[in-house]
Each structure stands twice: as structure tokens, then as C-alpha cells.
Amino acid sequence: MVRRALGYLGSRYSYGGSGARGFDCSGFTAHIYRQHGIRLPHNSAAQYRVGKPVSRNELRPGDLVFFRTRGNRISHVGIYMGNGKFVHASSARGRVRIDTLNSGYYHQRYVGARRVTK
Numbered sequence: 001m002v003r004r005a006l007g008y009l010g011s012r013y014s015y016g017g018s019g020a021r022g023f024d025c026s027g028f029t030a031h032i033y034r035q036h037g038i039r040l041p042h043n044s045a046a047q048y049r050v051g052k053p054v055s056r057n058e059l060r061p062g063d064l065v066f067f068r069t070r071g072n073r074i075s076h077v078g079i080y081m082g083n084g085k086f087v088h089a090s091s092a093r094g095r096v097r098i099d100t101l102n103s104g105y106y107h108q109r110y111v112g113a114r115r116v117t118k
Contacts, residue, residue, distance in 0.1 A: 001062040005087045011096040028089040044077040051116035067109040
């Protein structure tokens with residue numbers, strides 16, 4: 001799953017997007033999971049209700065990681081890669097990119113993770 005997600009690095013951010021013309025964060029995760037036969041809703045808060053919760057110290061590549069980037073609600077999601085990094089469609093940077101959970105902006109806004117399997 002991570003390998004497939006990394007194939008989209010640099011792809012354009014597009015609000016509401018979930019395909020070749022661009023992605024928003026939940027459209028990106030839904031697109032990657034769909035390619036593995038798993039259907040996810042196109043909404044980060046709704047994706048947070050799918051699968052099983054995973055503690056931060058038990059994260060595995062392919063887990064979904066969630067953030068509060070606007071107020072108190074879950075508003076961002078990415079795919080954990082391992083080694084404290086995740087891949088996501090970033091509205092601020094306008095591209096699919098890699099960031100870290102361990103410091104800075106996303107560290108402060110981390111909410112939790114979910115493991116979604118068939």
C-alpha cells in the first residue's frame with residue numbers, strides 16, 4: 001500500500017479530488033485503499049470511524065493517521081509509512097508529500113490512527 005501511495009508523490013492537491021486530476025487528503029487515502037479492494041468514505045472524520053484503533057507505538061505501514069488541522073474536528077488523514085513518516089495530500093503545500101509525525105505541525109495535531117483490513 002505504501003509503495004503505491006509513494007507512486008503519487010508530487011501529484012496535485014485538489015479539494016474534493018480522488019483521482020488523476022488531483023486529490024484531497026481523504027480522496028487520496030480512499031483511492032489508495034480502493035486499489036487494494038477496500039472502500040473508504042471520502043471524508044477524514046468518517047474514515048476515522050472505520051477499522052480498529054491503533055496506538056501510536058503500534059503503528060504499521062499502511063495504517064491511516066488522523067489530525068485536527070482545523071478546530072476540534074478531525075480534518076486531515078494520511079497513510080503511515082514507518083519510521084515516523086506518513087504520505088498525504090497536503091492542501092498547504094498543494095501536493096502529495098511526505099511529512100513526519102514526530103515533530104512540528106503534525107505532531108501537535110495528531111489525533112490517532114486506524115488499521116483497516118478486508
